[in-house]
Amino acid sequence: MQTPFSVEATNLCKHVTSNDIRLDIIIDLNLQVSHAESLAILGSSGSGKSTLLSLLAGLDRPSSGDVRINGISLGELDEDGRAFIRSQYMGFVFQSFQLLPSLNALENVMLPLQLKGIKNAERLAREAIAKVGLTERIRHYPTQLSGGEQQRIAIARAFAPNPNILFADEPTGNLDGGTGKKIIDLLFDMNANSGTALILVTHDMDLAHRCQRVLKLNQGHLEAVN
Numbered sequence: 001m002q003t004p005f006s007v008e009a010t011n012l013c014k015h016v017t018s019n020d021i022r023l024d025i026i027i028d029l030n031l032q033v034s035h036a037e038s039l040a041i042l043g044s045s046g047s048g049k050s051t052l053l054s055l056l057a058g059l060d061r062p063s064s065g066d067v068r069i070n071g072i073s074l075g076e077l078d079e080d081g082r083a084f085i086r087s088q089y090m091g092f093v094f095q096s097f098q099l100l101p102s103l104n105a106l107e108n109v110m111l112p113l114q115l116k117g118i119k120n121a122e123r124l125a126r127e128a129i130a131k132v133g134l135t136e137r138i139r140h141y142p143t144q145l146s147g148g149e150q151q152r153i154a155i156a157r158a159f160a161p162n163p164n165i166l167f168a169d170e171p172t173g174n175l176d177g178g179t180g181k182k183i184i185d186l187l188f189d190m191n192a193n194s195g196t197a198l199i200l201v202t203h204d205m206d207l208a209h210r211c212q213r214v215l216k217l218n219q220g221h222l223e224a225v226n
Contacts, residue, residue, distance in 0.1 A: 005034075005035045005070055005089070005164040005165065005197060006032060006033065006034050006035065006068075006070060006071075007031075007032070007033045007056060007067070007068070007069055007070075007165060007197070007199070008031070008032045008033075008067070008068045009029055009030060009031040009032075009055070009056060009065065009066070009067050009068075010030055010065055010066050010067075010068070011028050011029075011030065011064065011065040011066070012026055012028070012029040012030070012031075012052075012055060012062050012064075012065035012066070012067065013026055013027060013028055013029070013062055013063045013064045013065050014026040014048070014051055014052075014055060014060070014062050014063050015063050024220050025048040025051050025220060026048055026051060026052055026055065026062070026220050027219075027220030027221055028065070028221075029052070029065070029220070029221065029222055031056075031215075031222060033165070033197055033199060034197065035164075035195070035197060036195045036196070036197055037197050037198075037212055037213065038188075038191065038197070038198040038200070038210075038211040038212045038213070039197075039198065039199050039200065039211055039212070039213045039214075039215065040200045040201075040202060040207070040208035040209070040210075040211040040213070040214045040215070041053070041199065041200070041201050041202075041215050041216070041217055041222070042202065042203065042205065042208050042214060042215070042216040042217070042225060043201075043203065043216060043217035043218065044203065045203065047217045047218065047219075048217055048220065049169075049201040049202075049203075049217055050169055050170075050201060052201070052217060053167055053169055053199065053201050055067060056167070056199065057086060057090060057092070057167050058074040058077075058082035058083075058085060058086060059082075059086075061075075062075070069085055069089055069090075069165075070089065070164070072085060087112065087115045087116050088116060089163060089164045089165060090163050090164070090165055090166070090167060091112070091157075091158035091159060091161065091163035091165070091166040091167070091196070092158055092166070092167050092168075092169075093151070093154050093155055093158050093166065093167070093168040093169070093171045093187065094154070094169050094170075094171070095169055095170040095171065095172075095173035095174055096174060097142070097147075097150040097151055097153075097154050097174070098154065099142040099150055099153060099154060099157075100142075101141065101142050101143060102141075103141070104138070104139050104140060104141050105129060105134065105137055105138050105139070105140055105141075105142075105145070105153045106122070106125055106126065106129065106138045106139065108142070108153060108157055109125035109128055109129055109153065109156050109157045109160050110122055110125040110160075111157070112157060112158075112160065112161045113125060113160055113161050116161050118161060124160055124161075125156075125160055126138070127160075128156040128157070128159055128160035129153065129156045131156065131159075131190065132152040132153070132155055132156045132186060132190075133152065134149060134152055134153060134156070137149060137153075146179075147174055147175050147179065148175055148179035148182065148183060151171065151172075151174075151175060151183050152183065152186065155171075155183070155186060155187055155190065159190050159194060159196070162194065162196075163196055164196065164197060165196060165197040165198070165199065166191065166196050166197070166198050166199070167199050167201075168187065168198065168199070168200045168201065169201045170201060170202055170203070171183060171184070171187060171200070171202075172184060172204070172207070184207060184210070188210055198211065208225070
């Protein structure tokens with residue numbers, strides 16, 4: 001199980017300018033996610049959900065405001081520093097799987113373990129792949145796997161380093177309904193067993209309500225959802 005952990009966004013803003021027109025995507029947003037909490041962020045397409053996720057993970061920089069990961073200010077770090085924080089604390093599951101095509105399933109799952117400097121990376125990767133039921137596909141490359149299998153390997157990769165927080169961006173967006181349900185069941189089962197905090201971005205209300213807390217991003221602001 002994980003030790004206490006938190007993600008905190010303070011007065012977070014993100015805007016872009018195109019043809020001298022400013023577009024405010026995130027506006028003075030405040031958010032705190034605690035150890036082992038599961039949070040869903042709802043919003044229509046183009047509402048800025050993925051932008052918010054990128055800001056919280058340090059993949060993008062805010063126009064103003066700050067994000068603190070376990071008390072560490074991402075705004076005070078350069079790109080290498082933010083990458084180190086991601087490798088030490090975070091796991092990711094993306095809509096498009098984001099497996100490296102030149103690596104087989106085992107190598108894809110081993111990669112974050114190796115980047116984190118964890119010993120016995122192969123053993124831990126094999127254990128993670130076994131948990132998602134794909135031991136027989138361990139030497140297959142992404143192009144040899146179905147969409148559901150690729151996402152199961154992506155979940156194994158995300159959980160293998162025992163992250164403090166998992167960011168999931170529309171994790172079933174490229175899957176059919178039946179496969180998507182199995183992936184979500186697997187995601188929540190592994191989340192419950194690991195004590196990892198979860199921030200899930202989705203437009204699916206049914207999926208969102210499997211989380212402990214649901215917020216909606218609307219015109220740059222977060223609103224509570226009953």
